[in-house]
Each structure stands twice: as C-alpha cells, then as structure tokens.
Amino acid sequence: MTETNPTTQRALRILLIVAIGYLALLIGQPAGLDVGRIITDVATTPTNVLQQLVIGLANGSIIVIIALGYTLVYGIIELVNFAHGEVFMLGAFTSLMALSIFTTTTATGGLTAPFWAALLGFIPAMLVCGLLNAGIERLAYRRLRNSPKLAVLISAIGMSFILQNIGLQFGALGKLTQVGPEFQIFQVLGSNNAAPKSFPVVLSTANLLGDFPIRITQADVLVMGTALVLMLTLNWFVQNTRLGKAMRATAQNRDAAAMMGINVDQIIALTFLIGGALAGAAGMMFGLYNGTVVFTMGFTAGLRSFTAAVLGGIGNIRGAALGGILIGLLAAFSDQYLAVRWTNAWVFLILVLVLLFRPTGLLGQESGDKA
Amino acid sequence: MAILELNDVHSYYGNIHALKGISLNVEKGEIVTLIGSNGAGKTTTLRTIQGLIRPRTGSITLEGEELTRLPAHEVNRRGICQSPEGRLIFPRMTVLENLEMGAFTRTDHSNIGQDLERVFGLFPRLKERVKQKGGTLSGGEQQMLAMARAMMGNPRLLLLDEPSMGLAPLLVETIFDTIVALNKQGITILLVEQNARMALSIANRGYVLQTGEIRLQGDAARLRDDEEVQKTYLGGH
Numbered sequence: 001m002t003e004t005n006p007t008t009q010r011a012l013r014i015l016l017i018v019a020i021g022y023l024a025l026l027i028g029q030p031a032g033l034d035v036g037r038i039i040t041d042v043a044t045t046p047t048n049v050l051q052q053l054v055i056g057l058a059n060g061s062i063i064v065i066i067a068l069g070y071t072l073v074y075g076i077i078e079l080v081n082f083a084h085g086e087v088f089m090l091g092a093f094t095s096l097m098a099l100s101i102f103t104t105t106t107a108t109g110g111l112t113a114p115f116w117a118a119l120l121g122f123i124p125a126m127l128v129c130g131l132l133n134a135g136i137e138r139l140a141y142r143r144l145r146n147s148p149k150l151a152v153l154i155s156a157i158g159m160s161f162i163l164q165n166i167g168l169q170f171g172a173l174g175k176l177t178q179v180g181p182e183f184q185i186f187q188v189l190g191s192n193n194a195a196p197k198s199f200p201v202v203l204s205t206a207n208l209l210g211d212f213p214i215r216i217t218q219a220d221v222l223v224m225g226t227a228l229v230l231m232l233t234l235n236w237f238v239q240n241t242r243l244g245k246a247m248r249a250t251a252q253n254r255d256a257a258a259m260m261g262i263n264v265d266q267i268i269a270l271t272f273l274i275g276g277a278l279a280g281a282a283g284m285m286f287g288l289y290n291g292t293v294v295f296t297m298g299f300t301a302g303l304r305s306f307t308a309a310v311l312g313g314i315g316n317i318r319g320a321a322l323g324g325i326l327i328g329l330l331a332a333f334s335d336q337y338l339a340v341r342w343t344n345a346w347v348f349l350i351l352v353l354v355l356l357f358r359p360t361g362l363l364g365q366e367s368g369d370k371a
Numbered sequence: 372m373a374i375l376e377l378n379d380v381h382s383y384y385g386n387i388h389a390l391k392g393i394s395l396n397v398e399k400g401e402i403v404t405l406i407g408s409n410g411a412g413k414t415t416t417l418r419t420i421q422g423l424i425r426p427r428t429g430s431i432t433l434e435g436e437e438l439t440r441l442p443a444h445e446v447n448r449r450g451i452c453q454s455p456e457g458r459l460i461f462p463r464m465t466v467l468e469n470l471e472m473g474a475f476t477r478t479d480h481s482n483i484g485q486d487l488e489r490v491f492g493l494f495p496r497l498k499e500r501v502k503q504k505g506g507t508l509s510g511g512e513q514q515m516l517a518m519a520r521a522m523m524g525n526p527r528l529l530l531l532d533e534p535s536m537g538l539a540p541l542l543v544e545t546i547f548d549t550i551v552a553l554n555k556q557g558i559t560i561l562l563v564e565q566n567a568r569m570a571l572s573i574a575n576r577g578y579v580l581q582t583g584e585i586r587l588q589g590d591a592a593r594l595r596d597d598e599e600v601q602k603t604y605l606g607g608h
Contacts (some may be wrong), residue, residue: 242475249461249472255423256459261447261476261524 013357020353031346032339041337047213052332058220058289060328061227065282066305067312067320068234069133069275075251075315076271078149082156083136085302086163087276091129091283092293093170096197098124099287100188103200111188111200118202118288122226125280133276134269142265160298167295168193196294199287223285230281231321234274238317247271251315300344304331307351313361322362372435374399374559375420375451375528380429382419389415391583392429397528397561402554404562404570404591406604407580413563414456416580417530420561421453422446433528448476450527454534456563458517462506466497469505469516473523482525490519493549511542518549522558529553532563547573567604571595579604 025033042049066088073081102117140159144152174189189197203218238244250257250267258264286301287293308327312319327347334343354361373396382390390412397403405413418424420431422443431438438446452473461469470490474483491498494515500508505516514534521529531550535543543566551573554560564570571577571591579587579600587594594600 245464245468245472246475248464252461252463253459255443256455256461257472258423258443259421259447259453259455259459260472260520261444262472263442263444 031342032334032337038337048336050214052336053329054214054216054220056329056332057325058223058328059331060325061224062282062285062289063301063305063308063328064321064324065227065230065278065285066301067308067324068231068317069279070306070309071312071314071317071320072247072271072275074309075317076247076268077141077145077152079141079152079156080306080314081136081272081275082153082302083140083159083163084133084275084279085298085300085305086160086167087129087133087136087298088279088283088286088301088305089167089293089295089298090132090163090170091125091280092287092297093167093197093283093295094128094280095121095125095284095287096188096199096293097185099200099202100185103185103188106201111198113200113202115202118222118284122281122284125284126277127280129280129283130273130277133279134273137269137272142268160302164295164298167298171195171197171295194295196292199291199293201291202288219289223289226281226285230278234278235317237274243267243270303344303351304328304347307347307354310351310359311354311361313363316361316363319361319363373397374434375561376430376432377416377420378430378432380416380419380426380431382415382424382426384415384424389583390419390426393580393583393585395578395585395588397559399559400554400557401576402550402560402562402574404564404567404574404577405580406564406567406570406577407586408604409565410582411580412583413580414532415583417453417455417532417561417563420446420530421451444476447524450524451530452521452524452526452528453530454514454517454521454532456532456536458513460505460508460513460516460520462504464505465502466505466508466516467501469520470497470523473520474525477525479525483523486523486525490522493522493552494519511538511546514538514542514546515549518546522553526558529558529560530563531560533565534562535564535566535569543569567600568595 066084069084069087070081073079073084098121099113099117103111103113106112136159140155141152144155171189171193173186174191174193176183176186188200203222205217205219207215207217208221209216238247246257246262246267247270249260250262250264254264257267283293286297304327305324308323309320310323311326312321312323327350330346330350331343334346338346375397377393377395380390380393381388393412393416395403405416407413415424419426420438422438422441422445426439429439433449433451436449438449441449461472464472470487474486477483496512497515497519500512505513508516518531518534521531534546534550538546547569550560550562562570562574571594574591576589577591577594578585579594587597587600595605
C-alpha cells in the first residue's frame with residue numbers, strides 16, 4: 001500500500017461514489033431506474049409508498065429471522081453457512097406438511113387450514129430445521145473445524161446443493177396421492193415435483209383497517225408479531241441465560257471458553273440448533289405470508305438474508321435485525337418502483353458496496369476476539 | 372501424593388516437536404514455577420496440562436486420576452483452572468459476566484457468592500468495575516480479571532501463565548503479592564514466568580525449561596543461586 005494523504009483519499013472515495021452513482025443512473029434505466037416514472041407513480045398514488053412500507057416490513061421480518069441464523073453461526077465459528085437458505089426452504093416444506101394434516105378442501109376447490117394449525121405448525125418446523133441444522137454441523141463442518149476456512153465453505157456449498165435436491169425430490173411425494181386415499185396429506189404437494197406448492201389458505205385477506213387505502217392483513221400482523229417475539233426471546237436467551245452466556249463466551253474466545261469448562265462442541269451444536277429453528281419458523285412465516293413455496297426459494301432468501309446480516313454487521317444480532325428490515329424495505333420499493341426482476345441485482349449491489357466500503361457493516365462486527 | 376504429575380510428556384504443534392519428554396510434579400500447597408526463555412515450551416506445557424493440546428505420548432495425572440486424553444472442559448471440571456497467556460478475557464462481556472463464566476461448571480451455587488466476595492477482596496479494582504466490559508479494562512485490570520476468573524472455578528490447581536507480561540513494575544509487585552496471598556489461602560499454583568527473578572522469589576520449587584526439555588530443577592532458592600540460571604535468566608551480575 002502506498003501512503004496517500006487522507007484528503008486525497010477522501011476525494012478519491014467521493015469521486016468513486018459519484019462515478020458509481022452516475023453509472024447507476026446510466027445503466028439503471030433498463031433496470032427500472034426511471035426517475036420520471038417513479039415521480040409520477042408516487043404523485044398519483046402516494047398511499048402506495050405506505051403500502052410498500054408495510055410489505056417491506058413484513059418481508060423484512062422474515063429476512064431478519066433467517067439472517068439471525070447466518071449471524072449466530074458466523075459469530076461463533078466464522079463460517080458463512082451457505083446451506084442456511086436451504087434449511088429455510090425445507091422449513092417451509094415442513095410447515096406445509098404440518099399444515100396438510102389439518103387441510104381440508106373448500107367448496108370452491110381451494111385448500112384451507114385452521115388458524116391454530118398454523119400456530120401449531122411452527123413447532124414441527126422449528127424442531128425439524130433445528131435438528132437438521134445441528135446435524136449438518138455434525139456431519140459436514142465439525143470435522144473440518146481446524147481446516148482452512150475455504151474447506152468448510154466448500155462443504156457448506158455442497159450441503160446447500162444436497163438440500164436443494166432433497167427439496168426438489170420431496171415434491172415427488174405428491175404422487176403418493178395416486179396410490180391411495182390414505183396419502184391424502186400429500187395432496188398439498190401437487191403432481192409436479194418442481195412446481196411451486198400452494199400453502200393452504202389460513203389467514204383472512206381482509207383489510208384490518210376496513211376501507212382505509214392501505215391494507216394491513218392478519219398475515220402482516222402475524223409475521224411481524226412472530227418475528228418480534230422470536231427476536232426478543234433470542235436476545236433474552238443470549239444475554240441472560242447460562243447457555244446464552246456460554247454461547248457469547250465461545251464466540252468471543254473459544255480456547256478461553258473451553259478453559260472455563262464450557263463444552264465448546266455442544267455450544268456450537270446448540271448455536272446451529274437455534275439458527276435452524278429460526279430458519280424453520282421463517283419457513284412457516286414465508287408460507288403463510290406469500291402463499292407459495294418452491295424448492296429454489298432458499299437461494300433468493302439466502303442471498304437477501306446474508307446481505308442483511310453483512311449490512312448490519314455479521315456476527316451482530318442487532319445488526320441482523322436492522323439489516324433485515326432495510327433489505328426488506330429495499331426489496332419492496334424495488335419491486336414497486338423499479339422492476340421485480342432486478343430486485344435481486346440491487347440486493348447484490350448492496351452486498352458488494354457494503355463489502356467494499358464498510359465490511360464491518362452498519363453496527364460493526366461482533367465476532368472473534370481480536371481485542 | 373503429588374496433586375499434579377507429568378510423566379515423559381511429548382507434545383507437537385503440527386510436525387514441530389514442542390515438548391520433548393517433560394516430567395514434573397506439583398505437591399499440594401506449593402507454588403511451583405516454570406521458567407525459561409521464549410519458545411522454551413512453558414505455555415505449551417500449560418496448554419497440554421489443560422487439555423488444549425493433546426500429548427502424543429506420556430501421562431498427566433491429577434491426584435492419581437488420568438487427565439491425558441481429556442478435552443479442556445473436562446480438565447476444568449476436575450479442578451484445574453487457568454489464567455492463560457494473553458489473558459483471553461471475554462472482551463464484550465462485563466467483568467461480572469467474566470467472573471460468572473469462571474464459575475460455569477460449579478454446582479455449589481451457594482458458595483459462588485462467597486467466592487465472588489473473596490476475589491473482590493483480593494482485587495478491589497474489579498469490584499469498582501463490575502458492570503464494565505472486559506475489553507475496556509486496562510492491561511493490569513485485565514490480568515486481575517483473568518486471575519480472578521480462574522479463581523472463581525474454585526480450583527484444586529491454579530495455572531498462571533505469564534501474569535506479569537506487559538505490566539508496569541509496580542503492578543507486577545501487586546500481582547505477585549496476590550499470588551502469594553492466594554497460596555496462603557491454600558491454593559496450589561503452577562506459575563509460568565519470563566520474569567524468573569520474581570518467580571523464583573515467591574516459589575517453593577522451580578523447573579527450567581529449554582527447547583522443550585527440563586534443563587534444571589530444584590528448590591527455588593537453589594535455582595536462584597545457580598550460576599547457569601543467573602547467567603541465562605537473571606541477567607548475570
């Protein structure tokens with residue numbers, strides 16, 4: 001590195017940001033960045049802005065819950081668990097199967113399930129995904145604990161391929177309905193492996209605000225409420241319980257934690273269990289909110305949640321919450337005012353910019369012990 | 372019977388033969404010191420005793436019980452607590468939380484409060500800073516915290532790794548006074564030090580390590596007078 005004086009450095013940085021901004025305006029056009037149209041849209045239907053705020057907060061809540069899983073695992077073993085998005089996807093499938101037990105066909109041919117079934121469904125989804133995630137750690141990461149980080153990362157990517165294929169093949173169980181009526185619970189999977197699966201209708205889509213131009217539905221309230229409860233519970237657990245403190249100690253210095261009598265392997269497994277359980281809950285929230293689940297959804301959700309975790313400061317629980325909400329809002333506004341098919345590109349751009357200019361994220365990194 | 376006994380212990384870092392047959396023992400109530408220059412294997416010896424490094428051959432016993440293949444957290448549960456090299460306190464936990472972690476495995480919860488008062492008695496500075504994050508403490512305070520944290524485990528054997536490292540001379544005096552005070556309370560101590568003069572002045576016995584082997588051993592007073600020790604570790608005269 002050559003020494004440059006700070007003023008020159010700052011000037012260069014400003015120049016770079018201006019250049020990126022200019023480029024964004026230039027090539028943003030095909031990506032939906034049409035300032036004139038956006039102004040007209042906002043002026044004609046200003047309530048849309050608030051509507052997207054609600055949608056962004058709800059989707060952001062789901063992203064937060066997934067991002068917590070990335071951030072917890074990164075905090076404790078400095079691994080980006082690339083399989084995490086797929087655990088979320090399988091969580092959505094588990095939720096769907098849990099709901100299917102209580103699913104009935106309505107007069108119009110649609111599928112429906114009672115509200116309590118959805119609440120109950122969180123339990124198997126969280127349990128299955130928690131155990132799955134802890135199992136992945138045991139199988140694919142633990143024996144690589146002292147290997148170079150790249151080895152674990154590749155193992156994680158391999159795991160994500162395996163899980164995605166499990167998701168794809170899982171859909172084939174829908175064919176069992178052709179075997180006999182005892183397999184009716186699989187009717188929710190439909191007859192095509194790869195096709196998106198519809199969640200039974202559980203929540204009313206009526207506007208809780210009546211005729212008000214902004215819609216807030218039961219799904220919005222449920223998703224945001226659940227996310228809030230999960231976040232507060234996690235925060236309480238990590239701050240105040242004996243095991244939560246052991247988790248923090250292990251994250252801050254693994255050797256010192258072992259010297260205190262903390263079984264580090266168990267604490268790492270517990271961290272994966274909690275992260276997985278959160279992903280399972282997010283799967284149920286996603287299904288209830290968006291209505292369909294598909295085996296490829298782990299990738300998009302993973303990308304957005306990972307970006308959220310990095311944006312907030314990976315390893316930092318509060319950072320994941322902030323990042324998740326911001327990414328949710330960005331995605332909602334991009335969907336409305338830019339172009340749906342470019343939303344992921346914008347999210348990726350955020351990821352690249354954060355890594356370039358502020359790799360510790362907005363609230364700072366909290367992992368490792370370099371102090 | 373010796374509290375701690377190492378018998379012909381060999382440890383490796385990858386392919387580097389770091390400990391080449393260490394045999395030593397620590398009797399109940401003693402202060403035993405390991406001295407030697409950088410890279411002699413002092414810290415490696417403590418890490419091996421603690422179970423953070425698995426010895427390839429040899430045996431380590433605590434009051435006759437085999438420790439050799441146990442992981443670090445099991446060694447801690449059997450009563451060996453350590454204030455490690457570099458202190459390794461938990462920087463984003465408060466002083467109180469750090470001390471709580473020291474007592475993590477204890478089941479005699481009623482005595483923990485009493486021990487907390489005891490370490491605050493030894494280190495009043497820590498009491499003033501209970502709510503402060505470990506990482507914001509000064510070097511000397513962090514050293515006190517690391518020792519206090521090890522004390523909270525109510526150890527049968529306390530391992531202290533370079534407690535004087537990086538501290539101002541006045542603080543070093545305080546730390547060594549505290550070590551003597553701890554020993555007077557009946558705690559057996561294995562002390563690793565580069566400050567050989569100080570270490571030998573408070574220890575009962577000492578071992579001199581050189582490139583992974585024990586070069587000399589004996590009464591602290593005798594080692595202090597040994598010509599070779601004086602030349603190499605006490606800076607001559």
